[in-house]
Amino acid sequence: MIIVTKAHISADALDRIIEHVESTGMRAHVSRGEHRTIVGCIGEDAKLSELALTQLEGVERVIPVLKPYKLASRDFSAGSTAIRFGDPADTVIGGRDIVVIAGPCSVEGRDMLHETARAVQSAGARMLRGGAYKPRSSPYAFQGMGEAGLELLAEVRAETGMPIVTEVMDPRQVELVASYADVLQIGARNMQNFALLTEVGKVQRPVLLKRGLSATITELLMAAEYIMAQGNGDVMLCERGIRTYETATRNTMDIAAIPVLKRETHLPVIVDPSHAGGRADLVAPLAMAAVAAGCDGLIIEVHPEPTKALSDGEQSLLPSAFAAMMQQIHAVALAVGRSVATDAGLVTRSVS
Ligand code: PEP
Ligand code: MN
Numbered sequence: 001m002i003i004v005t006k007a008h009i010s011a012d013a014l015d016r017i018i019e020h021v022e023s024t025g026m027r028a029h030v031s032r033g034e035h036r037t038i039v040g041c042i043g044e045d046a047k048l049s050e051l052a053l054t055q056l057e058g059v060e061r062v063i064p065v066l067k068p069y070k071l072a073s074r075d076f077s078a079g080s081t082a083i084r085f086g087d088p089a090d091t092v093i094g095g096r097d098i099v100v101i102a103g104p105c106s107v108e109g110r111d112m113l114h115e116t117a118r119a120v121q122s123a124g125a126r127m128l129r130g131g132a133y134k135p136r137s138s139p140y141a142f143q144g145m146g147e148a149g150l151e152l153l154a155e156v157r158a159e160t161g162m163p164i165v166t167e168v169m170d171p172r173q174v175e176l177v178a179s180y181a182d183v184l185q186i187g188a189r190n191m192q193n194f195a196l197l198t199e200v201g202k203v204q205r206p207v208l209l210k211r212g213l214s215a216t217i218t219e220l221l222m223a224a225e226y227i228m229a230q231g232n233g234d235v236m237l238c239e240r241g242i243r244t245y246e247t248a249t250r251n252t253m254d255i256a257a258i259p260v261l262k263r264e265t266h267l268p269v270i271v272d273p274s275h276a277g278g279r280a281d282l283v284a285p286l287a288m289a290a291v292a293a294g295c296d297g298l299i300i301e302v303h304p305e306p307t308k309a310l311s312d313g314e315q316s317l318l319p320s321a322f323a324a325m326m327q328q329i330h331a332v333a334l335a336v337g338r339s340v341a342t343d344a345g346l347v348t349r350s351v352s
Contacts, residue, residue: 001048002075003039004061013058020056024048029071033078040076069221071228072235077266083206083234085163085182091126093236094268097341098333099297101165101270102322103129105312106142107149115304117156119319124326124342127183128153128162129299133169134311135189142310150180157182165208165299171199178203188212188240188275191223201230208270208299210238213251217260224267236268237261238299241276250278250315253286258293269294274301274315283317284325291332298329
């Protein structure tokens with residue numbers, strides 16, 4: 001059930017609505033917008049009488065919710081969620097500007113991380129990606145540098161000021177990874193690792209939640225709900241391609257997922273064209289398509305020497321190709337009334 005309050009409701013009347021909801025054993029989730037306040041009721045709906053609610057002072061409307069996700073639902077929020085990063089916190093994901101996160105698939109060493117970070121930053125990326133713990137299909141493949149990789153990421157953040165996005169794979173590592181990372185990435189293979197989702201829900205770190213290889217959009221939203229139900233509302237959803245019968249691409253990028261998610265949820269939507277296409281030459285076209293379809297951010301794999309990469313070299317862009325892609329997505333962003341957030345104005349910002 002969602003309670004939409006009247007404009008300018010008094011604090012007392014709002015308190016009484018919350019008390020009433022909580023007296024039935026449900027949880028009241030308050031979302032304050034510029035024009036209206038919404039009280040979302042979480043728990044067993046049957047215990048609340050719609051009629052009794054409409055009679056409370058300050059209630060304008062009561063809307064039953066049939067969707068399984070609540071906190072993630074657009075209906076539960078008075079506005080879109082925007083998440084701030086950096087020190088000063090001037091990078092915003094979920095606003096008008098599209099934010100680009102870029103970096104290697106895996107952290108492989110100091111020099112390559114440093115070189116990649118500098119290159120992507122000067123081309124306009126605002127955040128640095130890099131896995132220290134890698135989910136690999138083969139147990140014999142490079143598994144990541146572990147904590148040493150996290151330390152390198154923190155070092156490069158100190159030098160460049162770029163917030164870092166890195167994957168956490170195990171509930172036992174959440175505290176450690178969160179002590180280094182600005183964003184905790186949950187990989188596609190872990191989208192329904194409910195113990196991990198619960199654990200990242202308990203820390204105050206934004207989460208980049210990647211869609212599972214064969215997950216529906218509803219399942220993705222339910223995974224976000226797991227995190228949010230623990231109190232962490234800063235979740236970004238990531239479309240990274242799904243498994244279909246097509247073999248020409250590594251995965252199939254579900255473009256329609258972008259407008260569907262924007263309709264269904266207030267959470268920011270990020271697109272990963274690197275893992276979707278699986279080939280460097282597909283990254284820029286897919287990135288442009290994602291921007292045109294309304295994403296809030298992109299996450300892109302870049303490597304100074306893709307042929308020598310320890311993971312995902314075939315889909316990693318050279319820094320020069322990344323810089324060219326930034327120009328292309330800027331043009332598309334302008335065409336759809338958005339702009340690309342950049343640091344030093346290296347990609348000319350739009351004004352409208
Ligand atoms: C990655 O970002 O390198 C990664 C492993 O992504 P995904 O979980 O989407 O496969
Ligand atoms: Mn990768």
